[in-house]
Amino acid sequence: MNMDTKIKRRIFAITLACILSAVIAISAFGIGQSLTHKTPLYGLAATAQDFGTIKLDCNYNEESHTLAVNQTTTYINHSTQTLFDVKFHLYGNAFKKNAAYPAVAPAEVDRAYPNGFDEGYAKVTTPHILIGGEDNTVITVPLSHGLKVGDSIDIDLQYTVKLANVKHRLGYTDHAVNLGNFYAIPVVYDNGWQTYPYSYNGDPFYNEPYNFDVTITAPVGYQIATSGTEINTNHYQGYVLRDFAIVMSRDFQTLTREVGDTTVTYYYLNDEIPDISLYTACNALAYFSNTFIDYPYSTLSVVQTDFNQGGMEYGALVYISLDVTDQLQYQNVIVHEIAHQWWYGLVGNNQIRTAWIDEGLAEYCTAVFFETHPQYGKTLDEIAEQNKTSIKMFESIMDEYGVYYTRQMYNSTTQYKMSTEYTINTYARGMLLFYAIHEMVGYENLNAALAQYATDHCYGFATFTSLTHALEDQLGYDLVKFMNNYLAGRQDAVL
Numbered sequence: 001m002n003m004d005t006k007i008k009r010r011i012f013a014i015t016l017a018c019i020l021s022a023v024i025a026i027s028a029f030g031i032g033q034s035l036t037h038k039t040p041l042y043g044l045a046a047t048a049q050d051f052g053t054i055k056l057d058c059n060y061n062e063e064s065h066t067l068a069v070n071q072t073t074t075y076i077n078h079s080t081q082t083l084f085d086v087k088f089h090l091y092g093n094a095f096k097k098n099a100a101y102p103a104v105a106p107a108e109v110d111r112a113y114p115n116g117f118d119e120g121y122a123k124v125t126t127p128h129i130l131i132g133g134e135d136n137t138v139i140t141v142p143l144s145h146g147l148k149v150g151d152s153i154d155i156d157l158q159y160t161v162k163l164a165n166v167k168h169r170l171g172y173t174d175h176a177v178n179l180g181n182f183y184a185i186p187v188v189y190d191n192g193w194q195t196y197p198y199s200y201n202g203d204p205f206y207n208e209p210y211n212f213d214v215t216i217t218a219p220v221g222y223q224i225a226t227s228g229t230e231i232n233t234n235h236y237q238g239y240v241l242r243d244f245a246i247v248m249s250r251d252f253q254t255l256t257r258e259v260g261d262t263t264v265t266y267y268y269l270n271d272e273i274p275d276i277s278l279y280t281a282c283n284a285l286a287y288f289s290n291t292f293i294d295y296p297y298s299t300l301s302v303v304q305t306d307f308n309q310g311g312m313e314y315g316a317l318v319y320i321s322l323d324v325t326d327q328l329q330y331q332n333v334i335v336h337e338i339a340h341q342w343w344y345g346l347v348g349n350n351q352i353r354t355a356w357i358d359e360g361l362a363e364y365c366t367a368v369f370f371e372t373h374p375q376y377g378k379t380l381d382e383i384a385e386q387n388k389t390s391i392k393m394f395e396s397i398m399d400e401y402g403v404y405y406t407r408q409m410y411n412s413t414t415q416y417k418m419s420t421e422y423t424i425n426t427y428a429r430g431m432l433l434f435y436a437i438h439e440m441v442g443y444e445n446l447n448a449a450l451a452q453y454a455t456d457h458c459y460g461f462a463t464f465t466s467l468t469h470a471l472e473d474q475l476g477y478d479l480v481k482f483m484n485n486y487l488a489g490r491q492d493a494v495l
């Protein structure tokens with residue numbers, strides 16, 4: 001056992017004790033969500049025309065655990081200059097042996113791989129392309145003619161992804177096949193191509209929304225959860241999604257409910273209170289839609305699967321880990337991942353360089369959800385106190401072992417030496433940053449400011465500067481100095 005694991009276990013034990021001491025009152029309450037369409041979005045079909053399209057023809061071989069993909073990407077040059085190549089991330093090779101930037105942290109290998117380390121990789125068969133980047137996770141497609149600003153081009157790629165036997169975003173287990181970040185994802189061009197290696201800290205992604213048209217051929221008996229809407233058997237479409245993920249299992253049970261114009265489906269493998277889990281998902285979807293901006297998609301898939309972290313967000317689909325066995329914590333993960341549909345999904349950000357934006361907002365908004373839904377027995381103030389306690393515990397343990405740590409929140413995911421250090425700075429401090437603003441203005445005013453922020457950045461990207469200015473404009477406080485101080489690690493900074 002290494003130090004990181006010891007620290008994590010101690011923090012986990014303390015966090016668990018806090019959670020268990022909270023009142024669990026989630027047994028019998030009525031279900032009934034309604035949406036008040038305060039901020040109607042334009043129809044997605046019209047919005048979709050501004051975005052590229054990714055067509056995926058996928059064939060899954062259960063014996064070899066390989067996914068063969070034919071991909072056609074209609075790429076639109078949204079940059080301000082002529083482009084002579086287009087780049088994609090293809091993350092299959094982050095699961096290869098001896099990867100420089102492995103998908104799984106060394107301390108978590110035993111937990112993530114149920115049968116010992118197993119290799120995954122991607123093989124691209126398209127000629128006349130270049131494969132590079134750390135661990136060969138970046139594809140460069142040279143263009144025969146320069147692609148002018150605003151022009152589009154169709155790019156074909158063929159590749160096979162060999163899945164590892166791993167409880168991860170991309171992998172298979174005895175229970176399920178997880179296909180997250182499996183396809184060739186166009187790299188964002190933002191003052192140059194923003195290529196990044198994989199990282200076992202956080203969610204190392206920075207994606208623009210795309211429209212998706214996806215067909216899947218899979219062995220008989222699989223139930224398939226996806227980010228899209230099924231328009232024919234195993235044929236799915238989705239508009240303006242930040243990602244497209246698929247989870248397949250022979251063992252799924254499902255529950256479905258409508259929330260406004262959205263069909264929420266809960267796919268589960270082992271849940272003693274599936275109706276409560278669906279109820280929580282529907283409550284979260286309705287609350288965040290009414291509070292910020294409407295959820296624009298016709299489906300939301302909440303999928304319980306094997307995953308070595310608590311959960312994972314994708315466009316219109318979230319993973320909830322089978323490993324989360326505490327019932328209240330499980331509901332917490334559902335709300336957190338659904339909050340990401342706004343912070344990451346509708347309002348994007350660079351999740352490598354500014355993970356605190358989407359994680360901090362997801363954590364803070366989850367706490368506000370519990371504050372406004374007293375049936376769960378958790379309050380905003382209690383959650384803030386738990387985060388403060390977790391930070392103190394982390395720092396005292398680090399001090400005890402004489403290990404250097406940072407309070408800096410500016411770091412990229414890969415700059416944190418330990419995943420606990422990443423978690424403390426991004427989730428706990430991220431939540432407390434927004435909580436500090438709430439303490440000045442109240443969560444209702446902060447909600448209203450975030451609604452405007454969501455409207456202004458919908459389908460685009462937010463940055464530190466644009467977030468700060470959006471909040472300043474709405475709240476009337478000078479926030480730049482406070483935010484800078486806070487992110488630099490001076491968390492006693494006051495407004």
Ligand SMILES: [Zn+2]
Nearest residue numbers: 336340359362
């Ligand atoms: Zn998150």
